[in-house]
Amino acid sequence: MPDTTDRFAWHPEPQLLDVRDADVSRAALEDLGRQAWATALDYLYDEAFRRAMGEPAGYADLRARFFGSTGGPAAAPTTPAATADLLAEFTERIAPHNLNSWHPRALSYFTPPPLMISIVGELLAQVINQGVDVWHAGPAAAFVEEEVIRWLCDLVGYGEGSFGLLASGGVMANFMGMALARDIHLRQILGATTAPRGAALENVRVYVSDQAHFSIGRALDELGFPPETLVAIESDDRFRLRASRVAAAVHLDRQDGHTPLAIAAVAGSTNTGSVDQIPELADLAEREGLWLHIDAAYGGAARLSARDAHRVPDLHRADSVTIDPHKWFFQAYDIGGLLVRDGRQLALTFSRSPEYYGAGGELDYYKLGFEGTRRFRALKLWMSWKSLGTEGFGRLIDMNDDVAAYLARRIRESDDFEMTPDEPELSVVCFRHVSGVAADDLDAHQHRLQVALEATGDGWLSTTTLRGSTWLRAGVVNYMTTERDIDRLLDTLRAVAPRST
Ligand SMILES: Cc1ncc(COP(=O)(O)O)c(C=O)c1O
Numbered sequence: 001m002p003d004t005t006d007r008f009a010w011h012p013e014p015q016l017l018d019v020r021d022a023d024v025s026r027a028a029l030e031d032l033g034r035q036a037w038a039t040a041l042d043y044l045y046d047e048a049f050r051r052a053m054g055e056p057a058g059y060a061d062l063r064a065r066f067f068g069s070t071g072g073p074a075a076a077p078t079t080p081a082a083t084a085d086l087l088a089e090f091t092e093r094i095a096p097h098n099l100n101s102w103h104p105r106a107l108s109y110f111t112p113p114p115l116m117i118s119i120v121g122e123l124l125a126q127v128i129n130q131g132v133d134v135w136h137a138g139p140a141a142a143f144v145e146e147e148v149i150r151w152l153c154d155l156v157g158y159g160e161g162s163f164g165l166l167a168s169g170g171v172m173a174n175f176m177g178m179a180l181a182r183d184i185h186l187r188q189i190l191g192a193t194t195a196p197r198g199a200a201l202e203n204v205r206v207y208v209s210d211q212a213h214f215s216i217g218r219a220l221d222e223l224g225f226p227p228e229t230l231v232a233i234e235s236d237d238r239f240r241l242r243a244s245r246v247a248a249a250v251h252l253d254r255q256d257g258h259t260p261l262a263i264a265a266v267a268g269s270t271n272t273g274s275v276d277q278i279p280e281l282a283d284l285a286e287r288e289g290l291w292l293h294i295d296a297a298y299g300g301a302a303r304l305s306a307r308d309a310h311r312v313p314d315l316h317r318a319d320s321v322t323i324d325p326h327k328w329f330f331q332a333y334d335i336g337g338l339l340v341r342d343g344r345q346l347a348l349t350f351s352r353s354p355e356y357y358g359a360g361g362e363l364d365y366y367k368l369g370f371e372g373t374r375r376f377r378a379l380k381l382w383m384s385w386k387s388l389g390t391e392g393f394g395r396l397i398d399m400n401d402d403v404a405a406y407l408a409r410r411i412r413e414s415d416d417f418e419m420t421p422d423e424p425e426l427s428v429v430c431f432r433h434v435s436g437v438a439a440d441d442l443d444a445h446q447h448r449l450q451v452a453l454e455a456t457g458d459g460w461l462s463t464t465t466l467r468g469s470t471w472l473r474a475g476v477v478n479y480m481t482t483e484r485d486i487d488r489l490l491d492t493l494r495a496v497a498p499r500s501t
Pocket of ligand 1: 266
């Protein structure tokens with residue numbers, strides 16, 4: 001008997017542990033791949049395309065179902081189990097209970113069905129398990145990330161000298177963007193010799209719209225700025241931040257002796273997909289000497305579409321841009337990114353020299369951002385981009401924008417739904433069911449509708465609050481969705497509505 005089964009004989013599948021010898025393990029590993037993929041496809045066709053949200057959908061019911069009679073997490077397993085049993089447990093206990101982004105009427109947060117090639121990229125990245133931090137821990141992976149970052153910089157219109165890095169998502173990218181504003185720009189404004197800390201962070205002002213993602217405010221908080229640093233300015237009737245309102249706030253703040261530091265605009269807001277008025281905000285930032293950060297976590301992908309890129313203009317005028325491929329680039333979680341017009345600023349902000357990394361290489365990502373060990377996130381996007389080409393990506397964006405426009409049209413033509421704003425900026429549509437509902441029950445009605453739709457499994461929408469009112473929110477980042485799905489979704493809402501009034 002070969003050594004391999006001896007050393008791992010305590011396990012039911014020793015060939016999956018000592019995989020050195022292809023004669024012993026390759027067939028077993030190929031079988032593992034077949035079993036795992038078959039399990040994934042069973043999930044896809046038996047569950048994901050069947051229901052948008054698994055059953056039962058409610059927290060307490062599902063918790064009871066998942067944990068069983070103990071009502072809470074089981075003790076860690078002490079003895080080994082065979083893969084077939086684990087896959088069966090996945091199929092039985094996990095596969096039926098998910099928010100299924102594959103479902104054509106799952107129009108949820110910004111969770112897309114991931115491209116199959118992205119899943120393949122994720123698998124390969126996990127097999128080679130590169131820690132893309134110090135260059136030598138992921139030599140080729142670092143170059144793949146550099147290449148993907150180049151493509152993203154080109155996409156937003158950044159020229160030579162720009163750079164960036166991948167991160168867990170928009171929250172982390174926004175955090176790093178605000179760290180740059182503090183350590184590069186505030187230092188410059190204050191004429192300080194070191195990065196500002198402590199009392200130097202008082203009296204600073206950062207301007208956002210009332211539609212900004214919460215992560216901007218949280219980043220400022222965690223970076224040591226006092227709460228009054230964040231100035232949330234009322235957006236216009238299309239939920240966009242206008243430069244005139246920021247200019248007025250900057251003017252008053254200067255009069256009061258405060259230090260305006262940055263505008264953190266959003267290009268594709270979470271609530272409505274609104275795009276702040278970037279060209280005029282960029283002019284203002286230039287005039288006032290403010291750092292311009294653009295959170296294009298979702299909306300940046302519109303640059304992929306030759307037809308619709310104009311809806312997200314002038315990103316290149318920002319000092320830093322957040323862009324999140326795990327939203328509208330249809331990537332498997334997780335992959336977000338921060339792009340910086342002057343790439344040198346990353347190292348100026350984040351560089352450290354721990355003794356255990358020695359002299360380091362040429363491209364040490366741990367010096368360019370907040371994270372240390374970083375997953376090889378770039379591979380799945382690199383493979384997806386090659387697989388689809390920018391043109392292919394653009395087609396998917398166009399399809400989503402068209403579906404959103406169709407939903408908007410159907411709502412405008414109806415007399416039982418209303419929407420806001422009256423035209424989607426990108427692919428988010430906020431709407432609500434109004435017929436037969438008392439004015440003071442409208443908000444509660446939308447919540448009940450959301451729950452009722454979820455229970456049918458036939459579609460999934462979230463809710464959001466806009467100017468104090470509750471709306472259903474369809475975020476279309478799903479390339480499975482067609483106009484027929486939109487018709488069916490509205491019909492299902494109409495069918496469950498009487499039970500929700
Ligand atoms: C505009 C915007 N910015 C940032 C984020 C945060 O991204 P993540 O949760 O992937 O970190 C989101 C998430 O929806 C978003 O919509």
